[in-house]
Amino acid sequence: MARLWPRRRPAAATRTTEEHVETVPPPRPRPFWPWLLLLLLLVLGALAASWYFANRGETVEAKSVPNVVGLQRGEAERRLEDSGFEVERKDIVSARSAGVVLDQRPTSGTRYGEGGIVVLSVARSAARVDVPDVTGVPTAAAMDRLRVAGLQGRAQTIASRRPKGQVLRQVPVAGTEVPKDSPVVLIVSAGQQLVDVPDVVGLTAGNATKQLADAGFRTRVRQVASSEPAGTVIAQKPGGGSRAPRGQVIRINVARGETQTTTTVVTTRARPSQGTVPDVVGLDEQSATQTIEDAGFRVRVQDRTVTDSSQDGVVLQQLPRGGTRRTGTTVTIVVGRLQ
Numbered sequence: 131m132a133r134l135w136p137r138r139r140p141a142a143a144t145r146t147t148e149e150h151v152e153t154v155p156p157p158r159p160r161p162f163w164p165w166l167l168l169l170l171l172l173v174l175g176a177l178a179a180s181w182y183f184a185n186r187g188e189t190v191e192a193k194s195v196p197n198v199v200g201l202q203r204g205e206a207e208r209r210l211e212d213s214g215f216e217v218e219r220k221d222i223v224s225a226r227s228a229g230v231v232l233d234q235r236p237t238s239g240t241r242y243g244e245g246g247i248v249v250l251s252v253a254r255s256a257a258r259v260d261v262p263d264v265t266g267v268p269t270a271a272a273m274d275r276l277r278v279a280g281l282q283g284r285a286q287t288i289a290s291r292r293p294k295g296q297v298l299r300q301v302p303v304a305g306t307e308v309p310k311d312s313p314v315v316l317i318v319s320a321g322q323q324l325v326d327v328p329d330v331v332g333l334t335a336g337n338a339t340k341q342l343a344d345a346g347f348r349t350r351v352r353q354v355a356s357s358e359p360a361g362t363v364i365a366q367k368p369g370g371g372s373r374a375p376r377g378q379v380i381r382i383n384v385a386r387g388e389t390q391t392t393t394t395v396v397t398t399r400a401r402p403s404q405g406t407v408p409d410v411v412g413l414d415e416q417s418a419t420q421t422i423e424d425a426g427f428r429v430r431v432q433d434r435t436v437t438d439s440s441q442d443g444v445v446l447q448q449l450p451r452g453g454t455r456r457t458g459t460t461v462t463i464v465v466g467r468l469q
Contacts, residue, residue: 195248197238199231203252206231214244221260224253254307261314263304265297269318272297280310287320289376294321322375329370330363335384338363339416346376348443350431351416353423356385377468407461409452410445415465418445428460433467441466 198206233251264272330338410418
């Protein structure tokens with residue numbers, strides 16, 4: 131007789147199959163840390179190579195430090211500098227002869243980079259000291275520094291454009307070795323000295339310039355058209371009777387003369403002529419101005435601070451340069467002004 135339902139599988143077989151499916155594990159992921167380690171090594175290698183190539187040209191050659199202990203300071207410094215080292219001195223009060231090298235760091239025979247600093251301990255007498263640098267500081271501070279160094283300061287004032295009380299110079303100069311309690315003279319600024327400006331309107335340009343110079347002023351002359359006689363001062367700035375710092379420039383306007391002015395105007399309008407700019411470098415301001423204006427040009431003055439008294443009031447530069455051919459232009463001159 132035929133069966134109407136499917137034959138059931140044995141229970142043991144079914145469990146075996148199910149147990150087999152359950153025991154298959156999923157695939158394990160590959161670890162990522164080896165790749166991070168490799169990337170880190172590559173970065174470090176690149177940085178090391180970059181540092182090497184950037185600094186290999188700066189490698190300093192090592193040299194042996196010579197022995198200079200027992201030598202005089204000058205000879206010791208010369209030997210070290212000839213070997214390519216820099217020297218720094220440290221004074222030590224000692225009973226030995228002044229100037230003798232007592233010790234050195236690094237010691238002799240040490241392999242040291244070229245250009246390195248070698249510190250020398252140098253004997254000095256307790257009765258001698260180095261003069262400190264006090265230029266540019268207020269007088270009170272300068273006196274304190276000298277007192278601490280065992281020196282006596284003495285101040286002398288002079289008129290100057292520098293702030294009042296500032297030390298301009300010192301004698302002896304900084305770094306000089308002198309006996310203890312020696313005097314040090316300080317040249318101190320008294321500030322700008324105001325003096326009366328003389329009234330020079332109506333005088334000739336020559337007399338006006340002389341009076342202003344005698345009063346301690348410098349003069350800038352500008353020629354202008356006027357009906358007054360040629361060469362007469364018709365205006366000044368600052369005006370007469372005012373007070374101004376000694377050494378200041380006083381501008382005076384000098385009459386050119388009516389006839390000369392008229393002739394110049396007519397000639398210029400008829401046919402503008404091309405002239406050669408005169409070379410005035412090295413001349414004083416007044417002579418340079420007169421020379422340029424006589425050549426038919428206008429003058430513009432620019433000041434430049436100088437420290438050399440030989441350049442005070444002298445034309446240091448001009449634009450356009452001398453020898454240039456120009457028509458109706460302005461010549462700029464740069465004049466030195468002593469600081």
